[in-house]
Amino acid sequence: MDYSKTAAAVLQGVGGEKNVSSLVHCATRLRFVIKDNALVDTAAVKAAPGVIATAEAGGQYQVVIGNEVPEVFAEIARISNLAGPASNENSASDGPKGNLLNRFIAMISAIFTPLLWALAGTGLLKAFLAAAVTFGWLDNTTSTFLILNALSDAFINFLPLALAITAAKYFNAAQFTSLAIAGALVYPSMVDLNGVPDLTFFGIPVTMVSYVSSVIPIIVIVWLQSHAERFLYAKLPAAIRRFVTPMLLVLILVPLTFLVIGPVSNLISGGLAGGIGWIFNVVPWLGGAIMGGLWQVFVIFGLHWGFVPLMTAELQTSGYIYLIAPLFAAVLAQAAAVTGVWVRTKDENLKSLAAPAALSGFLAGVTEPAIYGVNLPLKRPFVFGVVGGVLGGGLISAGGLAGNAFVLPSGLGIPALLGTGNLVLLFIGLAVAIIVPFLLTVIVGFKDPVVATAALALGTDLQVLSPLDGTAVPLTEVADAVFAAGTLGRGVAILPRVGAVYAPFDAEVVAAFPTGHAIGLRHADGAEALIHIGIDTVKLGGKHFSLKVEKGQRVVAGDLLVEFDISAITAAGYDVTTPVIITNPRKYPTIGSPASGPVAHGDPLFLAVAEELTLA
Known part of the structure; x- marks a missing residue:
């Protein structure tokens, strides 16, 4: 190129x-x-x-x-x-980004993507810890449990701090000022004021709410910060703007959050919780369907925390929490949808993210990695999860199920639902919540990052000729773990008897290392090959090698590429075994008819077998 x-x-x-x-x-x-x-x-x-x-x-x-x-x-x-x-x-960006849904999804994805691996890792730790307690392997009254619980809970507990950093990057605000604001929201003495009556700030009544693990308040406040910073930087003298700006922002925006943003967010959450609670008491199956369908939507907006006081009050008055039962369907449905993504996608990066997200969702009920990293950006899997939550939640609540403890809805928390209501409907509801979104995701599908952008035929099979005179051996016999494992690509190795490398097919030279120890070639159909002369021979710095081509040059099969001195390289202590590999295995995933034993340059060495991707 x-x-x-x-x-x-x-x-x-x-x-x-x-x-x-x-x-x-x-x-x-x-x-x-x-x-x-x-x-x-x-x-x-x-x-x-x-x-x-x-x-x-x-x-x-x-x-x-x-x-x-x-x-x-x-x-x-x-x-x-x-x-x-x-x-x-x-x-x-100030430029248009499509409809509001696309813009919202783009913002959420950008802000949460950097946090996903930490969320997934701590979520899995929490799952294993919950399993240890559930099966009696660990006593939750010990100091060991307290330490492990802190390790698994700390990140999501102080999520506003992490969001302050990523939101600041997204909105182009000063990151450490954002961090200072977020720190005030979760400062221990501020957390202790949650629920304390008759609080005031310079005589203004303050209704303190919990910002622990919250999402929306810090994103809103950082967005306001980004605009206020630009205004202050434009108006304040250069000599003082760098320290006066963060001072003013913290002084103004943190109280604004305590006085307005937090209470409004909490009011919205409380209103939704009260309304849905009324429906839940009058028509249980409808309440279950609403909670099962919308719970993960509430999680996205951080509105789910408004239900916590309602659930606590319900447990204190009746000994049961009816609102929590359909949440198991909501959580497991999103976990099932992300499992469907893992099964269907051809994108290895997406697979590596979907797998731990599924485990985190099923075991610990931590769905943030699944929602923000996979299901919501792909859109359809998130919708399929909502559908599963509606159906499963409706069935569970129709059976009169309730939680006998305040637990995190998850696979490991299911025992909390036992002993109340119709257990048959419980397990039917859970099965529906898992099976429906999984099948919809696998069968109906989504816009796969690999499949959707691979609207091209991936080429035809390519016969790779031997670039050397020597003895062909399996790549697994190469004394280098990276080559032997096929990490860089698949192919065949040659133990040369003549120090000359020839082009194995018509190609463009895309990499001609000045040291002469390696050559990269690309065929017109897209096959990319690497010929690496010897193991660790780059350390020779070009000594004993003579490069005959340059980058960008076009060659035909049989053209001389490199000459090298086998005896001198061997005497210097280097292995001259030469791997010949195809370095784009997604396009050519299979190596056929590999040669073995004596070969001469120009003899068939192996067949690079192409695979075509078709749009799903």
Whole structure:
């Protein structure tokens, strides 16, 4: 790929620099936020050399490049004022981002994505801890339990602090000022004031609510902070603005949160809780369906905390919590949906996120990793989870089920529902809540990050010829764990008897290391091969190697690429076994007919078998 040509063509295709609000990149894609979609010429973008596909998602215009996206990104930075150091993947933009739902999802995803692995990891720890207590392996009155519980609970307990950082990045606010504001919300003495009557601030009545684990208040306040900072920086003298601005923001915004934002959020939560509680008492199945369907929506907005006092009061007066029973359906339904994503997706990164998110949801009832990292960005799985929650929650509440303790709805918490109501309807409701979203996700599907952008035939099988005279051996016999495990790609190794490397197929030289120890080639159909002469021979610094080609040069099968001195390299203590591998296994996942024993250059070495992806 000629990066300069690709960068220029893509930038022109999206309407030029003036039509781009922001640009970032991920592992394979350029992600543009476009000002005017009418100025984008998608056909021209797709025609740019090296562009695989385009996609529009989450308010972004995405250009799929592949592994060389960092080079194209850097080239765009060189020829424009885009993609500079100020750009980051969590920045808001003034440009349009589609409808309100897309804009909301993009914001939530950007703010929560950096937290996902910590949420998933601590969620799993909490699941294992709950299992240990449930099965009697650990006494929850011991100091060991207290320490482990702190490890598993601390991150989500102080979630506003983490959100302050990511929200500040998204809204382009000062991160440590945001952190100072969030710290005030969860400061121990402030937490202790929750529920204390007759509080005032300079004579103004204050209704203190809990901000522990809250979401919406800190996001709102950081958004206000970002606007207030720009105003203050523009108005205050340069000599004092850097310390006066954070002082004023903390002094104004924290009391504003205590006086207005927190109480309003709590009022909304309380109103919703009271209304749904009334419905729940009059028509139990309807109350269960509403709670089962909307619980995870409430979680997104942080409104679920309004139900906690209601549940506590219900437990104190009756000894049972009827509102909590359908929440098991809501939680397990989202866990089932993310499990369906794990089963169906072809994207390895998505699989690696969906698996722990599913375990965290099923075992511990911690659904944030599933919701923010997988289901909500993909949209359909989240909706399927809501459907499962409605059906399962309705059935559970129709059976008169209730919790005999205040527990986190999860697979491990199910024993809290035993002993009340119709147990047959309980297990039917739980089964429906799990099976329905799982099947909908697997069968109906969603826009898979791999499948949706792989609207291309992945090439035809490619016969790779031996680039060396020598003896072919399985790659597993190479004395290097990375090559032997196939981490870099699949192929065959050759123990050379002649120090000359020839092109194994018609190709472009995409990597010609100055040390001469390795050559990267790309076939016109997209197959990418690496010929690595010896193990750790890069340490020779080019000594005993003579490179005959340069990067960008086109070669045909049989052209001389490198000459090297086998005797000298061996005498220097290096193994000359040479792996010949295909480095894009997603496109060529299988190696067929591998050669074994003596081979000469030009002999068939192995067949790189292509696989076609079809849109689901």
